[in-house]
Amino acid sequence: MRKKIVPDIVVGRLPIYLRVLNYLIAEGRQITSSQELGDRLGISSAQIRKDLSHFGEFGKQGTGYNVVFLRDQLKEILNVDRIWKMIMVGAGDLGHALANYHRFASSGFEIMAIFDNDPDKVGTKMGEQPIYDVADMDQFIEDNEIKMAVIAVPTVAARDVAAKLIECGVTSILNYAPVTLTVPIGVRVQYIDPVARLQHMTYYQNEETE
């Protein structure tokens, strides 16, 4: 059974809905509404109802959504009702920060190993994770059936690392290097680029301050 095609922009909002639902659960809430979700997220309730309607009926008109049920449904839809094994490539400052970023593990994304090409780092640990030689990466990916990887290497190395990961069977890449990766169909890349986000906002600075 396979979901029908849903616009990627809708898929991208589901993790945000899931996040809010987790907060509501932490607050002890049992029922919510598209109105409340919309207020918390600064988007319209109509948008939320429309987004969710791609996946089925999650609430009854007038009674709202059962928070736990909707959370569980979203987890299933997003395939995050399980543990995802990841590797990370790059044991520099950024890799160090990410190895200590506890939200990965608490959200079910487990960094199993970190790979680097620096002989001084190979064999040591970063956070809880061992650092292995990048030359052994393909075997590790194969042995552990890794599908997800985080790229935290310097810009100049990112393309080669991505190519290697994809060759080994990785299909989802979270790329922290500020470089756009061209990938084959069936492989997904998401980018984390804080500078691009800042530049997006400075565009609006003049009109709002002058």
Place this chain on the structure above:
Amino acid sequence: MRKKIVPDIVVGRLPIYLRVLNYLIAEGRQITSSQELGDRLGISSAQIRKDLSHFGEFGKQGTGYNVVFLRDQLKEILNVDRIWKMIMVGAGDLGHALANYHRFASSGFEIMAIFDNDPDKVGTKMGEQPIYDVADMDQFIEDNEIKMAVIAVPTVAARDVAAKLIECGVTSILNYAPVTLTVPIGVRVQYIDPVARLQHMTYYQNEETE
């Protein structure tokens, strides 16, 4: 003189174009084309021409774009042809990583100070930046006419910190806390949420691996 209204999604792509142009300049290139830019970014050349056409004429049909000229124009459009002074709130692990993230400074975003409420941290330094008491934040923002801030505090504190920043005159917030902020008109927020990005990709994992 003010730019006409441009779709926000187009504005969001400009930093990516700028990034590629910077690489082309580093490679010693003088001329490029919408085709080449598109190939590097995995988007169509028509999209790039359409995006750029919102801002004027940057190239001649058949001769392509002058790389330096287009780069400079984009910097001006994005208001990044200057130094932006920022503050960061939160001197934890994440703040530490961001204080050492050299791309901020090299892109013209200068973290002038870091604020925290931990007395053990106040008065010390993180990276090159001093850590001040969050109680002194309003005065610092006013004295230095700060418009941009990075939020790197724990989730529970993020809303209050954002409210305080906005009250003091900050109009652009880069928020690393996994919580959606409701802000008044004229204030912009961009989010960095790697877990949401991973969950966006896991959605597609099943259909592509089964």
